[in-house]
Amino acid sequence: MSLSAFSDYLSLEKNYSKHTVLAYQRDLEMFQEFLNETYDSESLDKVNYPEIRQWIVELVNSGVSNRTINRKISSLNSYYKFLQKVGDLESNPLKRHKALKVGKKVQLPFSEQELKQVLETAIEINDFESARDQLIIELFYATGIRRIELVNLKLSDIDFSNNQIKVLGKRNKERYIPLIETLTGTINSYLNFRNELPIINDKEFLLLTKKGLKIYEMLVYRIINKYFSKASSKAKCSPHVLRHSFATHLLNEGADLNAVKELLGHTSLAATQVYTHNSIAELKKVYAKSHPRNRR
Template sequence: MAFKSFTEYLLLEKNYSALTVNAYQTDLKNFLDFITAKYETNTINKVNYPQIRSWIVSMVESGLSNRSINRKVSALNTYYKFLLKIGEIKTNPLSKHKALKTSKKIQVPFSENEVMTVLNELHFENDFEGIRNKLIIELFYSTGIRRIELVELKLTSVNLDNKTVKVLGKRNKERIVPLLKPVVQTISKYLISRNELESIIDDDILFLTKKGIKVYETLVYRIINDYFSLASAKVKKSPHILRHSFATHLLNQGADLNAVKELLGHSSLAATQVYTHNSITELKKVHVKAHPRSEK
């Protein structure tokens, strides 16, 4: 099967993270195990839609959420699209499949007060890890970049003279994001501390562990979760929620939706408009204050 070339396609052409690729591989293996056991075949290329449908039914009956099932089917669909692209199959058995209905998850951003509490009131050690951790939080909140984008930042991505950072987003699309003055100051402080590490292995990477290797996604998640657990009672405390907070707070302050779209690296306004739901309270205030027919 074309699993190896598919993995290379996801990593190199689609620019998916290693974690995402691993998830795709797991989903494909689960499907392969299912059809091998039920239909005594180990060739995904020759499976038809009714067989795929029986896999979906088995997952529903096992109690797996519709969202998780849709993700697994999406991985399989991506694989079939790849096989079409390289000419291994002529039709995609999932071409007419409709995803299972799911309820929309409400992403609750941090309040401005919660973010300010973390940045201005919590204690960060004045050592390499303390400076790095504060910079990671500042960078997430001031630029809205994704976790994988932060992990992959290089030393050359940052231009302190121009106060900008070059971010490599999805599908290898680059964007330039401005840096606030306090963030530039923290970067300068971090770079001094970084240069004092005993050993630097990944010397082209911006964010390192104290062992001199590139930070990894779970570490970045843990940093955000640990610090925000001290300032917020929200259930989910992650880099993605900090990205939501960045967008929501900008929109609350009257930022243009198109400008926020560019900062976030979204390909369409539809993706950015999700954040307007979080800003509805502020929008109501503006509406009441500005509309000629409102009761002042």
């Protein structure tokens, strides 16, 4: 079975982008080159797991990251599954393969000083867009909601009488998050500008474009990146970093881990524990400064 048939399958049936298809092709061609050099032109279709394992060892010894190796093996696995689907292969040589362990990247949150700089000095509120941008930043930092959750917020989700908002999370699970006083004021300020828009098409949604349409995820990312790239030296200035900052700063101030889990909409405590890395660092500072045996 030629690689071109597999590429056609990825393009036409799986509807993968041209860039993705080329990435699959490069991975398979690289493995074929390894087979040519090591096993004297053995075919991709005929290999067994030991040959693949040897390629993995060579990649590791060459300094290729586990994450990249896993991606290359995933390309191979897709190819062998395709061969099984069309009846050209009985058994997938990767059926018992286990992916290499990949360490989780620790994502540093924005500092409280960076947040203060953006929230207090970066935006001069004088029109609809500036009021909306301010609200988006405050919503992320005051509630920790996800970007898609923010995009889908409706006017009816804001409960001023009980100072809370309703958020529709993953798997359509609802949760309620308290509104702090400053955020309530920012929402009201934004709504005043929103009411002055000449046309509002998506009336039920809270956050809109200046054309009165529901805001979209890429615009939200651009807004966050626009303001925080000026205040922070971090390579990544995204909505998720703001969500990370919300959780980390709460934990640094002594918030209960289970309470933060509920606010974030996590189903398991393990997902929330990712945010304790920086909190533990902060705890060590407090411990070193406060413990009686350390004050001598």
